[in-house]
Amino acid sequence: MHPMLNIAVRAARAAGSIIARGFENLDDLNVEAKGNNDFVTKIDKEAEKAIISKIQSAFPDHSFVGEEGGSINNNPDFTWVIDPLDGTSNFIKGIPHFAVSIALLYKGKLDQAVVFDPIRGELFTASKGSGAQLNGYRIRATKGKDISSTILATAFPFRDKARLQESLSQFTRIFSQVGDVRRCGSAALDLAYVAAGRYDGYWEKGLKAWDMAAGELLVKEAGGLITDYAGNNDPLYAELKAPGSANGLVAGNPRVVQHIVKQLKG
Structure with a gap:
């Protein structure tokens, strides 16, 4: 170690x-x-x-x-x-x-x-x-698989209810195409579970640097991918540079991440 x-x-x-x-x-x-x-x-x-x-x-x-x-x-x-x-x-x-x-x-x-x-x-x-x-x-993160059988994780904007309708619309588009979605209340564990292959993917907006930092490295080192809601890399560094500026976080294997990002964009 x-x-x-x-x-x-x-x-x-x-x-x-x-x-x-x-x-x-x-x-x-x-x-x-x-x-x-x-x-x-x-x-x-x-x-x-x-x-x-x-x-x-x-x-x-x-x-x-x-x-x-x-x-x-x-x-x-x-x-x-x-x-x-x-x-x-x-x-x-x-x-x-x-x-x-x-x-x-x-x-x-x-x-x-x-x-x-x-x-x-x-x-x-x-x-x-x-x-x-x-x-x-x-x-290891899960490998590419049929989207309809995936188990994903997310969170709702409990601190910013003004974003609720946007979040629900995104959730509906994603949920209708996957196996199931979990909402458990710990971003760090959600990302760790993606790294361990327990979840196939995860998305959430409004995360702070300390919410995502350790989990981001876990996912990457487990063979997964991390992007923001637009598909850009490294939301952590955007948040560290200017707190509150990160455009969400998406994690999972490349196929799952690509699918989530597509649905987030509408």
């Missing part, structure tokens, strides 16, 4: 322990609203602090971009992008579907990734050029 990936795994497990303990005591979360249908708990904050502390102990000069405000600008060559608890709404409601997401960018390019599900004990990892793994075993 790459040394930096090894540290990321340790950080993810440290955060996972905090999250698992918090999940056993949901009456003591101190839930706060960050925005419309956007919540944070003391567990999110504690988990992010644990991740940064663990990584800083090994790499004190690295930079960080964290969902819960843990942004530190040091060495720009090494930037960790962190979502300490992706799926906070599930967590708050006691739904056991959420994950820790950690990615490292080296000179602006994805280099290492970890998505850790602390409830199922599933650790998804990837290093650039070395493939993707689940608990140490190689995983």
Whole structure:
């Protein structure tokens, strides 16, 4: 395992322990609203602090971009992008579907990734050029197949209901042609599941850099493709350059991605 990936795994497990303990005591979360249908708990904050502390102990000069405000600008060559608890709404409601997401960018390019599900004990990892793994075993995205038999994943614009009709129209076009569609509430796990071949594809708009960073590298290293809604590459880098500018994300094998993009365009 790459040394930096090894540290990321340790950080993810440290955060996972905090999250698992918090999940056993949901009456003591101190839930706060960050925005419309956007919540944070003391567990999110504690988990992010644990991740940064663990990584800083090994790499004190690295930079960080964290969902819960843990942004530190040091060495720009090494930037960790962190979502300490992706799926906070599930967590708050006691739904056991959420994950820790950690990615490292080296000179602006994805280099290492970890998505850790602390409830199922599933650790998804990837290093650039070395493939993707689940608990140490190689995983691969699905290969081209009949669209009518695919299982896809998505999300609805729960923070921006003004986009609901557009989103429903896109959903209807896609859903009518595929096997089924899941909506589970964690972008990091949706992308990890695409990498593992559990889902054939995934699309969502409104993602932040920390939602997609680790999952994007997992999918690519598992042989999948990542585009935006227009079919352009690298929505993550658009979001990092100008937050809020990414034109959605589509993931899957090339055939599935091509089909989803076509339907998204109408």
